[in-house]
Amino acid sequence: MLSVQLLLLISPVLAWIPVEDWESGNVTASVGDSGQCLCHVYAPDTTFPADRVEHMQQVSKDMIIEVEIQVNKLVSYEAKLHVYLKDLSELTVRVAVLESSPDKYIKLDFELLRIELREFEALVSQLKESLNVSSPLFDSLYTEIQNMTMIVNQLETYDKSNLEVIRIEFAKLQKKLEDCQQDQDFKPDIGNCNGTGIVGLSKPNVIQLNAHLSSGYLQGGWAKDSKPLRGYESMYVYGAYTSSHIYDFYLYRDYDSLILRSNFKHYDLPNGWVGTGSNFAVRGHSIYYQRSTYDMCKINVTSNSYDYRAISEASGSFSYSYSTNQILDFAGDENGLWVMYASEASKGKIIVAKIDEKSFGIEDKWNTGVYKQLSGNAFMACGVMYATRSVDLTTEEIFYALDTRTGEEKNLSIHFPKFQEKYSYLDYNPTDQKLYMYNHGYYVSYNVKFN
Structure with missing residues (x-):
């Protein structure tokens, strides 16, 4: 009681x-x-369910924690969704502009739009999987992305013949504008090597991202033939990779084809001929590249034949400061075909060797006074080897020269701006007196000024 x-x-x-x-x-x-x-x-049952109360309290706490987690997720996803919606809105505007004026754009614009649309689709899928819910908003986003993809495909097929003519004219105009933008002091005197050497470079001409449209392809380069066959004077060669291995090369008939990524030939290197390093040179319709530490390789583009020669004294311990595996560095100029390397006997200093193009052997060689590991890169012009090094994040310097005709060495200080801090490829071409650089995945070129 x-x-x-x-x-x-x-x-x-x-x-x-x-x-x-x-x-x-x-x-x-x-x-x-x-x-x-x-x-x-008189209570019929005086037993108090304490265990049930304790269980209910624990369940309540767990539910509160779970609710807080889900609320935080929703806040985070809401912020991401706002960003994606903004980007998608901007992309919608670009597609609308394309739709209103399809004849003002080239094939590359459509391909870039497709890539962005695929990225948006992946982001929306990821967001939907993270929330693990079905929402009309996600369905609407998917529908809009699919509609935009259809519009891009339709625009690309719109009046193809007219679009092709406009594309060619646009590329020609773009090339003329690029030439006009260069410093007027840089007027090439093709084939003339009577001066005292290089005295300056123009501002960098950043063409575009590589043919893979990926900044991850950091190793490799792009070049023109330094001694082209008749009919191939405008040919470009591109080869770039995500690692220090060389697997293939792309050949383009001219500048327009390079910009549009429309190659006329693609070489997949067979087993046993895969290269390494970040350098190659094109001369006489042949591509020269490094197969291993010691082997010079040659692809004859005309006959599709392969050949190699070993440079036994070349050492894999010495590479340029910007590249980890650039042991053999090929170059072609007004005076012939060259290869630069370092050996244990030279104590890491660069050796310049002249290649006999017929026998594919070493014709002559010169020792330099510059350490390869302290150089960013090197190139040949009019029989003179020039070495570069970094001044700061945005400035490079040609600091050394060796004239193979006289054996004379010079210390120089020719500064020039660079697009990114490090680059994997630097090659001079005598047919247009330009310096070709592959900088962080981008095609870059300089006009060279001689005395």
């Missing part, structure tokens, strides 16, 4: 007792010895 003073304390207990278990005879009242009023309660 419980007194009325304790009734409030037991009320939580009574609340757990089902109503149907109560009977009218279970509650009685009486007067105590001191005249106080007493209330007597």
Whole structure:
């Protein structure tokens, strides 16, 4: 029995007792010895479910924590979704412009749009999987992306003949504008090597990202034939890789084809002929590249034949400061075909070797006074080897020259700006007196000024 003073304390207990278990005879009242009023309660089940209460409390805490986690996720996804929607809105505007004026754009514009649309589709898929829900908003985004892809495909097929003519004219105009933008002091005197050498470079002409449209292709380069066959004077060769291995080369008939990534020939190097390093040279319709530490390789583009020669003294311990595996560095200029390397005997200093193009052997060689590992790169022009090094993040310097005709060495200080800090390829071409650089995945060129 419980007194009325304790009734409030037991009320939580009574609340757990089902109503149907109560009977009218279970509650009685009486007067105590001191005249106080007493209330007597007979509970049918006095056992308090403490374990159930504890379980409910734990479940409640877990649910609160889970709700907080999900709320934080929603906040994060909402922020991401706003960013994606903004980017998608901007892309929609670009597609609308393309749709209104399709004849003002080239094939590359359509390909870039497709790539961005694929990226948006992947982002929306990732977001949907993260939320693990189905929403009309996601369905709407998918529909809009698919519609935009269809529009891009339709625009590219619109009036193809007219678009092709406009594309060619646009590329020609772009080339003329690029030439006009160069410093007017750089007027080439093709084939003339009577001066005292290089005295300056123009500002860098950043053409575009590589043919793979990926900044991950850091190793490799692009070049023109330094002694082209008739009909191939405008040919370009490109080969770039995500590692220091050379797997293939792409050949383009002219500048327009290079910009549009429309190659006329693609070489997949067969087993046993895969190259290494970040350098190659094109001369006489042949591509020269490094197969191993010691081997010079040659692909004859006309006959599709392969050949190699070993330079036994070349050492794999010495490479340029910007490249880890550029042991043999090929170059072609007004005076012939060259290869530069370092050996243990030269103590890491660059050796310049003249290659006999007919026998594919070493004709002559010269020792230089410049350490290869301290040089960013090197190239040949008019029989003179020039070495470069970094001044700061945006400036490079031609600091050394060796004239193979006289054996004279010079210390120079010819500064020129660079697009990115490090580059993997630097090659001079005598047919247009330009310096070709492959800088962080981008085609870059310089006009060379001679004295």
